[in-house]
Amino acid sequence: MYCIVDIETTGGIKGPTRIIEVAIYKHDGQQVVDEFHSLVNPLTNIPPFISRLTGIEDKMVQDAPLFAEIADSVRSITKDAWFVAHNVQFDYNFIKKEFLWLDEHYHREQLCTIRLSRRLLPGYKSYSLGNLCQSLDIVLNGRHRAAGDAAATVTLFEMLLRHDDQSLIPKNTEPTLFQ
Template identity: 45%
Template sequence: MPLYAVIDVETTHGDPRQGSIIEVGVLCHDGMRDTHAWSSLVRPSTPIPGFIRRLTGIGPSDVADAPRFSEVVAGLQRSTKDHIVVAHNVRYDMTALEHEFARTGLVFHRETLCTEQLSRELVPHLSHYNLGSLCRYFGIPFHGRHRALNDARATLALHQRLMGEFGEERLLARTRLWPWQARA
């Protein structure tokens, strides 16, 4: 049975290549139960703009004493080793992580699944595919939006719902190695 690491990051910019991570959350799951939850605020290398403070509730005083990304990278690597990384809009989260890992001189290659893309393919009649809209559609409780671990919990619930309705094998057929490249 595959292991999953559901990830969410909050950043200082809408473009993951332009900003810095300010929070990371990981919820590990073995297909039947949560096995590990981990989150950390991260002191960014760029200021937190007002719109991000309003969106996330994370401000400069919250991250003033937080570790730098280079100090949390080992925990993130341990939490996700041998796991399929699941995220809602995985391109955003993995791009942000890729840039932070590059700043530390490391790489972050993982198999990935995107709940947004899966939902677009498997439930094509919806007009919106953001996490909140999908949680409403599937009746999944979603509290504390735009905080990394809360978003990861909602993404895990969505992933489990999609697996229940469409089958794990069908979802696993859509895993991709990040950075995305053609498979041999």
Template identity: 65%
Template structure:
């Protein structure tokens, strides 16, 4: 199982929080479950983040907090590889949110940036937008968790199909 994750945040710093999360649980062939939610970060969303994501303070004011969505995040990522584009970024935020709830969150990571460099060498850029453009993967709602996670699902499926060197573990949690 693979949990393909994308988040949006209030920024990249240590005090930043999650504003949106999407998790697609994938069995290596198809999506088997999905969770998506805006998240009230309980801190201010700066204007430059709103310009990038379209998520503003009013949008998240009545949204659940991370505490409210933790069970869904835990369930969809349990016994699965944590897959994300720049996985350490998304994983670090989620791990920190669980840590704030006094819970140790541990998942094994697969980064689609690193996998793409190995499986599709020689591309001009491995950013999600440029990679998807090179591989003709459409992205709807760019810089939103659901849209970027859905594009990452398509990218991951292409990686699985083209992984001749077996960089992607396929039997770890089965």
């Protein structure tokens, strides 16, 4: 199994920045079999730059659940699956940081669609999600929103699966290092 993840945050990974939206699509290698999406109350103000970029404003998250309230859902849907994201370190490290604030260890094996795209689809000028989707005619609705970016990453990932003649994407559906 693979979980294609995208998050929106109040800023970069350093410091007290928090997740404000998460979307996860569970994929069995053929199709999406489950999904989870939620806005998240960061318990802090969303910087104006982030609001302009994502369209997510303080009033939209004021009644949203805290990460602690969705942690079980995130843990459950990603259990026994590869954590897949476009620039996986950003999304993974934020999720891991949120679990650390709950005094929990979170570990998943990771796959990065940027790295995979560079290997399996060489020759593009840019491998940013927006530019790659435009180059590959992948529909990207809701740019800089977790569900829109994650859905586009699902389409990209399915394309990468079809082009993986180098066996770069693990085909066993359950990584062995999970707890």
